[in-house]
Amino acid sequence: MSSLKRIDVDHLKVSCKECNLRELCFPHGMSDAELLNMDAVVDQPKPLHKNDFLYRDGDSSRAIYAVRSGCVKTMTESANGDEQIVGFHLPGELLGLDGFAEGVHTCNALALETSSVCELPLNQLENLCHVLPGLQKQMRRIMGKEVNNDHKLLLLLGKMTAEERLASFLLSLSSRMEERHWKDNEFNLSMPRQDIANYLGMAVETVSRLFATFQNEKIIDVDRRHITILDMQRLKAIVGECDTEL
Amino acid sequence: MSSLKRIDVDHLKVSCKECNLRELCFPHGMSDAELLNMDAVVDQPKPLHKNDFLYRDGDSSRAIYAVRSGCVKTMTESANGDEQIVGFHLPGELLGLDGFAEGVHTCNALALETSSVCELPLNQLENLCHVLPGLQKQMRRIMGKEVNNDHKLLLLLGKMTAEERLASFLLSLSSRMEERHWKDNEFNLSMPRQDIANYLGMAVETVSRLFATFQNEKIIDVDRRHITILDMQRLKAIVGECDTEL
DNA sequence: CGCCGATTTGACTCAGATCAAGGTTTGTGG
DNA sequence: CCACAAACCTTGATCTGAGTCAAATCGGCG
Numbered sequence: 001m002s003s004l005k006r007i008d009v010d011h012l013k014v015s016c017k018e019c020n021l022r023e024l025c026f027p028h029g030m031s032d033a034e035l036l037n038m039d040a041v042v043d044q045p046k047p048l049h050k051n052d053f054l055y056r057d058g059d060s061s062r063a064i065y066a067v068r069s070g071c072v073k074t075m076t077e078s079a080n081g082d083e084q085i086v087g088f089h090l091p092g093e094l095l096g097l098d099g100f101a102e103g104v105h106t107c108n109a110l111a112l113e114t115s116s117v118c119e120l121p122l123n124q125l126e127n128l129c130h131v132l133p134g135l136q137k138q139m140r141r142i143m144g145k146e147v148n149n150d151h152k153l154l155l156l157l158g159k160m161t162a163e164e165r166l167a168s169f170l171l172s173l174s175s176r177m178e179e180r181h182w183k184d185n186e187f188n189l190s191m192p193r194q195d196i197a198n199y200l201g202m203a204v205e206t207v208s209r210l211f212a213t214f215q216n217e218k219i220i221d222v223d224r225r226h227i228t229i230l231d232m233q234r235l236k237a238i239v240g241e242c243d244t245e246l
Numbered sequence: 247m248s249s250l251k252r253i254d255v256d257h258l259k260v261s262c263k264e265c266n267l268r269e270l271c272f273p274h275g276m277s278d279a280e281l282l283n284m285d286a287v288v289d290q291p292k293p294l295h296k297n298d299f300l301y302r303d304g305d306s307s308r309a310i311y312a313v314r315s316g317c318v319k320t321m322t323e324s325a326n327g328d329e330q331i332v333g334f335h336l337p338g339e340l341l342g343l344d345g346f347a348e349g350v351h352t353c354n355a356l357a358l359e360t361s362s363v364c365e366l367p368l369n370q371l372e373n374l375c376h377v378l379p380g381l382q383k384q385m386r387r388i389m390g391k392e393v394n395n396d397h398k399l400l401l402l403l404g405k406m407t408a409e410e411r412l413a414s415f416l417l418s419l420s421s422r423m424e425e426r427h428w429k430d431n432e433f434n435l436s437m438p439r440q441d442i443a444n445y446l447g448m449a450v451e452t453v454s455r456l457f458a459t460f461q462n463e464k465i466i467d468v469d470r471r472h473i474t475i476l477d478m479q480r481l482k483a484i485v486g487e488c489d490t491e492l
Numbered sequence: 493c494g495c496c497g498a499t500t501t502g503a504c505t506c507a508g509a510t511c512a513a514g515g516t517t518t519g520t521g522g
Numbered sequence: 523c524c525a526c527a528a529a530c531c532t533t534g535a536t537c538t539g540a541g542t543c544a545a546a547t548c549g550g551c552g
Contacts, residue, residue: 076398076400078406078486081486082405084400086400099390100386100387100389101391106394107397126382130376136375141348143343143393144344144345144346144348146393147343147344147347147392147393148352150396150397150400151332151344153400154330154400154403157403158403158444158445162508193530199404200404202508203508203510204530204531205508205509208531208532208533209533211531212533239325239326240324240326407540408539438498439498439500440498448540449541449542450498451500451542452540453499454499457500458500
């Protein structure tokens with residue numbers, strides 16, 4: 001690949017039609033004709049560096065975003081200053097719905113590593129929904145998914161033990177890896193232990209100890225940020241999915 | 247009021263235009279003309295009795311609902327059978343978004359007391375959104391609000407102590423009472439202690455003890471399900487809204 | 493009145509937090 | 523290329539908020 005081509009990549013827009021994440025993202029279920037319309041309004045801003053904010057609590061809500069590469073975390077802040085991470089967003093996953101209620105974001109969104117996103121500007125979204133019935137429908141699906149995700153997390157925080165939470169977290173990542181046609185039993189964590197702990201409502205030390213326990217029990221292999229799931233069945237058994245075989 | 251009239255009440259539809267909850271509900275921000283259209287599609291089924299399900303996990307999603315009177319709780323169920331209550335819905339509040347992702351509900355919705363709801367059928371929603379720009383916008387606001395609510399609850403479950411959680415719960419109820427132009431410092435809980443405990447991720451005994459503590463400290467007065475907030479400032483101070491006067 | 497579910501209260505226990513080191517990896521400037 | 527600092531991660535010891543278990547009390551209601 002020539003140096004010239006490499007420079008061009010920055011300016012090159014990946015069309016929705018050709019994006020390999022299209023089935024997970026805005027375009028899900030759309031016709032080719034509809035995809036062309038999408039391409040016309042979807043913007044692809046400069047990549048975010050690690051620790052760059054995509055948006056902050058209080059920013060006016062201008063768009064919804066899809067992660068194209070990397071990983072973005074969203075977190076809410078409380079009155080007395082502590083933070084709760086509410087989501088880690090992988091490529092193809094959407095964020096920004098938190099701004100829909102009042103037109104102002106109520107979360108911070110921060111890149112965990114170098115990441116790129118696609119933007120769907122809200123001022124165009126309204127018109128586009130009129131023209132593209134598929135998008136209208138997809139928007140509803142997206143929001144429903146967000147709600148369901150949050151509910152799962154509520155269940156996790158409200159009812160599970162630390163062990164179940166971490167197992168559940170690993171399984172969630174694993175199945176999202178599979179959705180993306182990546183290995184579902186071997187992946188890298190893009191977030192530090194501290195963020196996992198925050199997300200799961202526990203102390204860093206507990207995360208660390210549980211990783212050690214799981215490793216001792218040969219359920220997973222942990223090498224710094226690299227996770228290998230050795231015994232998926234046992235992991236599922238921990239969270240109570242009692243479908244061992246059967 | 248004659249007995250004849252009383253019978254009619256069952257059949258009488260309350261129009262959105264005349265509903266005193268309209269500013270909290272679907273109609274928020276709509277013109278009179280738009281409200282007439284809403285009325286044409288909003289259905290008002292028979293009231294629910296205590297412990298009736300409005301819908302169940304797995305039911306196909308046919309409508310979104312607005313509580314007109316009473317109180318409805320929604321809860322998710324985990325693989326191993328335990329439940330997490332994810333919301334208590336007061337008059338004017340909406341529910342049913344959990345069915346948007348896959349067209350199937352992922353929550354149970356259950357009346358805590360005799361309750362009535364309005365239904366907005368989904369098959370009409372799509373068309374209606376085309377015709378009524380106000381509804382389209384309102385739908386987005388509604389979903390954003392749901393997401394923000396869930397995020398608040400995540401913060402509560404992930405980061406707060408039991409004391410903070412209960413204080414936060416009481417303040418949330420109080421401000422929702424105010425929205426409805428009811429007393430914000432005196433109200434009845436429509437849910438048993440067990441449900442409060444479940445919602446806040448703690449044991450019933452802890453709820454009971456904390457009510458006793460708050461009562462001893464003259465922050466609230468508790469008489470069975472009847473709550474009187476005696477010292478709003480102190481309650482706010484507990485959750486860390488350090489705006490005590492300022 | 494007497495039963496039943498909801499609530500409260502007390503005593504005890506424990507999962508997981510906190511506190512305290514120590515080890516490892518990464519990045520940076522000389 | 524190395525030294526040094528700053529993150530990040532792990533491990534051990536101790537502590538505690540809130541859960542669990544058990545029992546009494548209350549409030550309706552047939």
